[in-house]
Amino acid sequence: MARAERERQMLDVAKQVFAERGYRAASMDEIAERCGVSKPMLYEYFGSKDGLLMAAIDAAKAELYEATSAAMAGVADPHEMVWRGMLAYFEFMDAHSRSFAMLLQEPLLGPATTGDALEQARRQQSGLIAPVIAALAPGLPAPAVEAYTEIIIGGCERLAVWRLGDPGLSAAEAARYMTDFTWNGLKDHLGQPAPVPAPGVPRSEGSPVEEAG
Amino acid sequence: MARAERERQMLDVAKQVFAERGYRAASMDEIAERCGVSKPMLYEYFGSKDGLLMAAIDAAKAELYEATSAAMAGVADPHEMVWRGMLAYFEFMDAHSRSFAMLLQEPLLGPATTGDALEQARRQQSGLIAPVIAALAPGLPAPAVEAYTEIIIGGCERLAVWRLGDPGLSAAEAARYMTDFTWNGLKDHLGQPAPVPAPGVPRSEGSPVEEAG
DNA sequence: CGGGTAAGTTACCACGAGTAGGTTACTGCG
DNA sequence: CGCAGTAACCTACTCGTGGTAACTTACCCG
Numbered sequence: 001m002a003r004a005e006r007e008r009q010m011l012d013v014a015k016q017v018f019a020e021r022g023y024r025a026a027s028m029d030e031i032a033e034r035c036g037v038s039k040p041m042l043y044e045y046f047g048s049k050d051g052l053l054m055a056a057i058d059a060a061k062a063e064l065y066e067a068t069s070a071a072m073a074g075v076a077d078p079h080e081m082v083w084r085g086m087l088a089y090f091e092f093m094d095a096h097s098r099s100f101a102m103l104l105q106e107p108l109l110g111p112a113t114t115g116d117a118l119e120q121a122r123r124q125q126s127g128l129i130a131p132v133i134a135a136l137a138p139g140l141p142a143p144a145v146e147a148y149t150e151i152i153i154g155g156c157e158r159l160a161v162w163r164l165g166d167p168g169l170s171a172a173e174a175a176r177y178m179t180d181f182t183w184n185g186l187k188d189h190l191g192q193p194a195p196v197p198a199p200g201v202p203r204s205e206g207s208p209v210e211e212a213g
Numbered sequence: 214m215a216r217a218e219r220e221r222q223m224l225d226v227a228k229q230v231f232a233e234r235g236y237r238a239a240s241m242d243e244i245a246e247r248c249g250v251s252k253p254m255l256y257e258y259f260g261s262k263d264g265l266l267m268a269a270i271d272a273a274k275a276e277l278y279e280a281t282s283a284a285m286a287g288v289a290d291p292h293e294m295v296w297r298g299m300l301a302y303f304e305f306m307d308a309h310s311r312s313f314a315m316l317l318q319e320p321l322l323g324p325a326t327t328g329d330a331l332e333q334a335r336r337q338q339s340g341l342i343a344p345v346i347a348a349l350a351p352g353l354p355a356p357a358v359e360a361y362t363e364i365i366i367g368g369c370e371r372l373a374v375w376r377l378g379d380p381g382l383s384a385a386e387a388a389r390y391m392t393d394f395t396w397n398g399l400k401d402h403l404g405q406p407a408p409v410p411a412p413g414v415p416r417s418e419g420s421p422v423e424e425a426g
Numbered sequence: 427c428g429g430g431t432a433a434g435t436t437a438c439c440a441c442g443a444g445t446a447g448g449t450t451a452c453t454g455c456g
Numbered sequence: 457c458g459c460a461g462t463a464a465c466c467t468a469c470t471c472g473t474g475g476t477a478a479c480t481t482a483c484c485c486g
Contacts, residue, residue, distance in 0.1 A: 147390040150375045151368035158367020177360040185398030
């Protein structure tokens with residue numbers, strides 16, 4: 001089998017196995033076996049288990065970037081642009097939930113480089129978002145633009161992960177909440193301040209500080 | 214040495230080693246050695262490497278909860294309350310950056326359960342935030358409150374991680390951006406829509422889709 | 427002193443990442 | 457045709473590290 005073809009096949013199988021088992025529990029032996037190939041071939045093509053993961057992330061990153069930027073391209077109204085981008089983002093997460101759940105949800109494993117790879121993906125997203133914000137709020141200083149961009153990205157990620165465990169929120173609804181919050185914050189919803197229950201007091205489920213041990 | 218004392222010592226050493234090496238690269242042998250104890254003792258006390266990590270996370274979680282809830286307790290004004298909570302959060306991250314960087318930044322490792330543990334920590338935070346939002350915006354439907362809460366948590370995390378690589382943003386500034394964004398979104402900053410550069414066109418660093426291979 | 431228990435140890439196993447070195451098979455060339 | 461070179465590929469191994477079984481010491485209590 002030709003190199004390019006094998007490489008593609010290996011990547012597909014790897015993505016699948018990683019999604020099924022999680023990165024750590026996935027074994028190179030299994031991936032190799034499912035490819036109908038022996039382990040050293042994987043190392044020939046990807047160098048290491050981390051390398052294989054990185055390649056999978058890079059591929060996903062490219063797909064995500066393509067999906068979101070395509071959705072935003074050619075839209076004139078910035079409000080609409082953000083909406084389209086957000087919607088594309090959440091729909092992409094729906095379509096690839098299995099693999100992205102692994103990336104965003106299961107924390108900590110990583111090859112140190114994995115974090116960097118995800119960080120790169122975020123930089124791509126911030127490259128899409130920041131210009132829109134800057135264009136919308138010309139008076140906003142650059143650091144604020146950057147900070148808001150990060151906040152938006154974090155909000156998107158969190159909402160995406162949260163949605164994995166709660167099927168009651170469609171991609172469109174998530175995108176709507178996100179855009180709404182981005183534009184208005186809480187401002188549009190403010191009523192007269194009601195009393196806020198004091199934190200730190202034991203609640204019905206018991207104090208969370210205690211339940212740790 | 215008494216059990217409680219040993220346990221505490223082991224936890225301290227483990228946190229340190231995890232922070233130094235990262236979870237994956239940290240070996241149980243090294244942790245044991247640095248404790249001046251043999252490996253099976255670690256297993257006696259924590260069951261597994263994951264268990265040890267979980268214990269460390271639980272401890273950090275409790276500390277974080279305590280710090281933020283203490284900062285918010287006894288404050289009457291909700292606006293002020295959010296500000297205090299955010300500030301406490303970012304200051305906590307400053308103080309514990311090494312360990313929390315590992316938790317939030319390095320993605321993927323995990324024991325499947327680690328993700329759950331972090332999720333629990335987020336639930337604690339959402340337990341602090343959601344009531345404030347609900348109190349502030351009495352008309353806001355519950356699902357929206359939940360969604361906004363997640364967005365805020367995600368924004369905080371992202372900003373915290375981002376700050377790790379960019380020392381130019383103080384905890385107070387981060388907290389200010391976060392509260393400002395939470396209250397106003399972009400609304401307060403909107404100018405007349407300027408033209409937004411179209412996404413998807415190659416930029417100076419080259420197309421990110423290409424740079425993957 | 428003797429028994430029970432809790433802290434602690436050595437010496438091991440299993441499993442999975444990564445590698446050395448050899449084998450097949452196809453291509454191009456005299 | 458026969459031979460060299462090369463590229464895909466495999467068997468069989470090493471080694472680090474998580475995890476465990478079985479034994480040893482030391483203390484407390486009657």
